[in-house]
Amino acid sequence: EVQLVESGGGLVQPGGSLRLSCAASGFTLSGYWMHWVRQPPGKGLVWVARINSDGTTITYANSVKGRFTISRDNANNRLYLQMNSLRAEDTAVYYCAGGLSTSSGVWGQGTLVTVSS
């Protein structure tokens, strides 16, 4: 079964850091551009970042640029999001997603990040 599974979410204080992980199974991650998308509680979907197949091209939303870092480990079929200097407005469910422009698009089930003191 083709699947993405996120982990690493939780409660963190403002200014803190968290690293999200997304594990792929049933397919090879290296063939896909990968993305992180987030959804604040009760609100809509917001695109956060993307990384191309070999990790050489990366783009961020302005709201996270300079604080978040997307990376990938194709050998281990994993995608990451390092989140630093977290703010209350970063509170959201974070989804990893791949192949947004292809026939085989896949999304994870999401992991909740709560930034609060």
Next chain:
Amino acid sequence: DIQMTQSPSSLSASVGDRVTITCRASQGIRNDLGWYQQKPGKAPKRLIYAASILQSGVPSRFSGSGSGTEFTLTISSLQPEDFATYYCLQHNGFPHTFGQGTKLEIK
């Protein structure tokens, strides 16, 4: 940034109704658009990609059309399981942007 204006923001309809949701892009995006369905507490599920291609396994009552700046998602005959929130997503330019969502409710 490319703005995606989705309408309506909410819609009340009955089982069996035909409904249409629209997304307008602030500039041309060719056919680089997908439609997603999201139910409470669940991840988004893609229904349509490349503006008009039905995702494998999605019922044929869902259809998409459009190119350039105007796109529509049509559900030909609403079923009880279709009551959810729907989003469009453009992936032509960065940042990728979503429509604001359409909450489809039972009348």
